[in-house]
Structures are given as structure tokens and as C-alpha cells.
Amino acid sequence: MAEPAGFRIPFARGGTGDRAFNRAFGGFLNTCGFEHIRQPADGHPLHGSAPFTPARLNSYGEDWNTAEPLLYCEGELVVWTFGGSGHRLHRRIEAPIGGSTLRIVDTVEVVGPDPAPIMALYHFNLGHPLHQEGTKISLDGVVVAGPLPRHEPAPSQPTLHTASPGRAVCRVGGGGPIVAFHWSSDTLPWLQLWRDLRPGCGVLSVEPCSIASSEDGRNTSAPLIEPGRSLRFEIEVILAEAVPHLLPDNVP
Template identity: 60%
Template sequence: MRKPATFPRHLAADPRQFASVRRIILAEGQEAGIETLAFSTGGGLDFWVTVGRLMDIATLSWRGVQLGWQSPAGLRRPDTGPADRERRFSNAFGGFLNTTGFDHIRQPADGRPLHGSAPFTPARLTGYGEDWDAAVPMLFCEGEAICWAHGGLGYRLHRRIEAPIGGSSLSLRDHVTVIGAEPAPIMALYHFNLGYPMIEGSTIERDGERLAGPLFMPEGAMVPASLHPATSAQASCSVHGKAATVAFHWNTVELPWLQLWRDLRPGAGVMSIEPCSIGRRDDGRNAPSPLLEPGSSRVFAIDLDVAD
């Protein structure tokens, strides 16, 4: 991680001249009404957090170049698309990050839809802004989302995202709590999606080992997901592309698996880096996950650095 730049605040009428978080509401097409926070760190990293979609990260650009994958679905919620309960995730799949879980994270099974009930759930924003007086000046946002049904499973997500002012990194901290009446698992898969030009010529490395690449578009077929168990207490997965290097870091106690998936066919062009909490069976379904008592929580933390 490079040292964040410093800014002469006394020379600007408003410190947002240098870095800011601005609250906007999308207004066009099926994205209309999605509450969004536009982050600009002043260090070359800009991204959107869509409060109306589980506070996921919708866009991520580095020095003006979009690195995250943008899909034709846009930044809508799945209830605005064709009705398909099992595969509602596919109706709104897109953006740099789609958080999946917390009752299920893979192919539909046991009445659970693809990637579970949490994706694209609207969140309640509890705070955002610029903290220039912190030891490290910081942009931030936080909020919570509830996934609950009477007689079913229930979860509360509290999320905080931070990005150093003048920097090229961000951190994501999730606190997920069982709020239903019955014991329930807490599963998570973080679906980080990269698109062109980030993919072109890229390689993927995990803890110094090359897992894929160099990759070139287009490819003739979708590549099945591959699963890689943890090899260290702290995982580091880097995607080295012509546009940038994007490095993901996380604790493998809570996220002991890395899943890779890509579809580089014409009209698709997506590559996914997916830290996840449990493994996968041969048929594509979840491996077993322990049940937690009501009131129990799991904490997931992922850090991301971008460089030339």
C-alpha cells in the first residue's frame, strides 16, 4: 500500500476540492431510485457504493479507467427484472462487488436461490462523509441491512467501508448477526467482478503462486469455477493487468477459500475473484456450514489496494 498523498486544505475554499463522498440518487431506467454514494479519494481511486443494493461497490475506477465489470442489467434490484425466484441473482448481477449469502452462497438448493437471500437487499445508511481530523484522514460510510422472514432465517448486516484520503486503497468490514428465532448458518461469498480493460493480458496470483493467466479476450466458452483452499493465515490475491494491479487481502479464519470464475465470451467479459467462507461439493452446492445460535455473529474483513 502506498502512502496517501497530503493536501494543503488551507488553499481550498472547500476540502471537497481534494476528496469527497457525495450522496446521489440514480434517476434513469431500471436503476431509478437506487441510493448511491460517490467516493473520490483524491489519490486516483474513485468508486460508488450503492446503498440501495446492500451497500455493495458498483463501480471502481483507477486514474479514470473503469476496472469493475458493468453488466447490461445495470445497478437495479432483481425485483425489477423477469420473475425467477431460484435465479433472481442473475437478473441484477453486475458491478464491482456483489455480496452473497448469508443463508446460502452457491447453486440453488434446498429452497434457497442462487447465492442466497442477501444480494441486492436495500440497506439503511447510518453515516457517511469525510473525516479530515482522523489520524489518517478518511472517507467512510456505514449502514445496515436486514434479511428476515417470519418462520425462516434472519440476519442483520452491519457494514463499514473506509478509504484513506489521498490513497489508493479501501477496506470493507462486515458484522453479520443471526436475528431469527432458530439457529442458522452464516455463509458469505464476496463476488468481486473485473472487466475490460483490466482483464486483458492479466494474471491472477495468490500468495505468490500463479493461478491463472495471462488471460486474453474473447474466449470461446465460460470457464467453470475453481476452488483454492487457504495456504496461510492471511490471504493475498493479486490481479495484474495492463490497466492496474488490484490486490485483495483477507483473514482466512473466516474466509478460508478462494473461488475463481470467468466468462470472457463476447458480450460477457467478466472475471470474478471470490473469497468465501465454505467449500463446494462436486455438484456445485454448498459444503456443510455450522449452525450458530440466535444473537451469534461472524465478522468478515477484506482490504483492497490498487496500483499502476
């Protein structure tokens, strides 16, 4: 019989001051949550227990019998602690054939015995050539960061920006390739930005997230979700240079 905890790896565990996230920092996307996001607090690790938890691949393939033929894969992971909270993530990734879009559709369910919050932060890492001298980041047509220099002497403090109701659009670019992020602000009403442009780091992070942060950097409160209930998160990543008609004309 499979235990509720699912697959486990040694560093995917909680603990006061735990910064396991920094020991495996990398890749295009780190999914953060679901009992906690942001800095370690109240016994929760940096960005929660979900990052780097092993997942089970359930299916993959191609679907030509739709209006939009696509490649897809589906999988799930479980983050569970005896005596604590439990969450199950079901993820579907779609890539329309011949297109320039990557679509992520997540359903996060509370699987523990008690009500629990569902917090989510999608930590996208962008480097060269998306970041270069003069790169700008806009949210719903308004520049919220930049033009950025090539290097900075120290990491920035995270900044938080409110997305427009309905469908949010974040665009990153400046003189080279452009990428756009589209998501539903019903469940991800915030955009957090962070960067470390020191030589040898050079990372620019775009982070749609479900809750805000207070002045001291801690999470604001999140509603409790009953066991068996879930939240749905959807994000599209678009190579905007290839499909400019998908972006509003007023996005700088």
C-alpha cells in the same frame, strides 16, 4: 413498528431455482449469502437472499482525527423470513484520504429465533482494463489462473483455491492496471474464481468465500451460529500499481 424483515423488494426473495441474481448481475461487488451461496438448492436462490436487498444508510462523513484520515460510510440490511432464518449485516466502508485503498468491514449477525449458518461470498466483477490478453491471477504468491486470453468460447467452471492462514492476498493484472485483494482467511478461507470471457460478456470474478464446495458444486456444511452471535469479515481492495510496497515481493 418496523417488521423484522426490514426493507424488501420483489425479486429479493427465495424460491426453488430462483436466479434473480442473474437478472441484476453487475457492479463491482455483489455480497452473497447469508443462508446460502452458490447455485440454487433446497429452496434457496442463487447466491442466497442478500444480493440486491435494500440497505439503510446510517452515517457517512470524514474523519481527520486519526492516524489515517479517511472517508467512511456505514449502513445495514436485514435478510429475514418468517419461519426461516434471519441475518443482519452491518457494513462500514472506509477510503483513506489520498490513498489507493477501499476497506470493507462487515459484521453479520443471526437475528432469527433459531441457530443458523452464516455463509458469505464476495463476488467482485472485474472487466477491462484489469482483464486483458495475458492477465494472471495469483493467490498468496502462486499463479492460480492465466495467462488468460482476451476471449473464450464458453464460461468457465468455478475453481476453488485454499488461502494461506492469516492474511490472504489475491492479485489480478497483466500489462496494465493491477488490483489486489487482502482479507482475513480466518473467516474467508477460500478463493473461488469464475469467468465468462465470451464477446459481449467479458467478466472475471474474484470471490473470497467462507465455505468450500463439493464435487457436485453444492456447498459443504457450515456450522450453526446461535441467535445474537455474529461473524466479522474484512476485505481491502488496493490499486496495487500505485502502492507496490503493500504487496509481497514474490507475488507475480
